[in-house]
Amino acid sequence: MPWPFTKKIALRSLPLTCDIHTHILPDVDDGFRTAEDSLELLEQFARNGVSQVIFTPHVDQGMFPENTRSFLQERFSAFKKTLPPHLNIDLHLAAEYMFDEFLGNANEPLLCMGDSSVLIEMSYYFISPYIKEVIFAFVNAGYKPILAHPERYVYLARDLEVFDHFIEMGCRLQLNLLSLSGAYGPESLIILKHLLRNDMYRFTGTDVHSLRQYRLIREIEVDSAQATKIEALMHNNKMLFRE
Ligand SMILES: [Fe+2]
Numbered sequence: 001m002p003w004p005f006t007k008k009i010a011l012r013s014l015p016l017t018c019d020i021h022t023h024i025l026p027d028v029d030d031g032f033r034t035a036e037d038s039l040e041l042l043e044q045f046a047r048n049g050v051s052q053v054i055f056t057p058h059v060d061q062g063m064f065p066e067n068t069r070s071f072l073q074e075r076f077s078a079f080k081k082t083l084p085p086h087l088n089i090d091l092h093l094a095a096e097y098m099f100d101e102f103l104g105n106a107n108e109p110l111l112c113m114g115d116s117s118v119l120i121e122m123s124y125y126f127i128s129p130y131i132k133e134v135i136f137a138f139v140n141a142g143y144k145p146i147l148a149h150p151e152r153y154v155y156l157a158r159d160l161e162v163f164d165h166f167i168e169m170g171c172r173l174q175l176n177l178l179s180l181s182g183a184y185g186p187e188s189l190i191i192l193k194h195l196l197r198n199d200m201y202r203f204t205g206t207d208v209h210s211l212r213q214y215r216l217i218r219e220i221e222v223d224s225a226q227a228t229k230i231e232a233l234m235h236n237n238k239m240l241f242r243e
Helices: 035-047 069-081 132-138 162-168 177-181 188-196 212-218 225-242
Strands: 008-010 051-055 089-091 096-098 117-121 145-146 172-176 202-204 220-224
Touching: 035 212, 035 220, 069 089, 117 132, 117 212, 117 220, 162 172, 162 188, 177 188, 177 212, 177 225, 188 225, 202 225, 220 225
Parallel strands: 051 089, 096 117, 117 145, 145 172, 172 202
Antiparallel strands: 008 220
């Protein structure tokens, strides 16, 4: 039970100026469906002080086989042309790559965040048997891997030292803001609190898939110790572009 007089801080009051993980590019994955909703979100972002956004559509040959680099680049350029000139927001295209048997064999350059960072995700059901090999191959190829939402791989709640190995191998960890609500269950919160308490996260993001999710994220409240750490992660997001 939280101490009743502990001061709570709403996430909407923290300075998220750069969102590095979003599914705003319409109709390419399980994120935003229409360009109208995508524009509405970007308008809300701009009003709330978000000035830099990285679109990270899923690249997952099993789920979204059309999402090649060139296809996503075309869709991104077409979408940008539909935006009103008053929208003062800096948009970038990267991707969220699923760790699967195809990833190690990618024959085109990966869509990076900033200079050479690559956002990757794992299955929600089991740890990839070759994840360490892929991280190793990525780092050797000059990429800087960022593991999306480690707190959502709930099967790792009893295997927390795995995250130490990932970090030692050069993988940075990205917190999903929505996870702070407890929406992904008690095991997710065990992982989240461990990683946040021990300063093991490097970045944060909304991973926003819909207007509803953004509304929920803005309603989340955290204690002041967590708020301080999350604020530092928001600051690190901006540094991604200066690496
Ligand atoms: Fe995502």
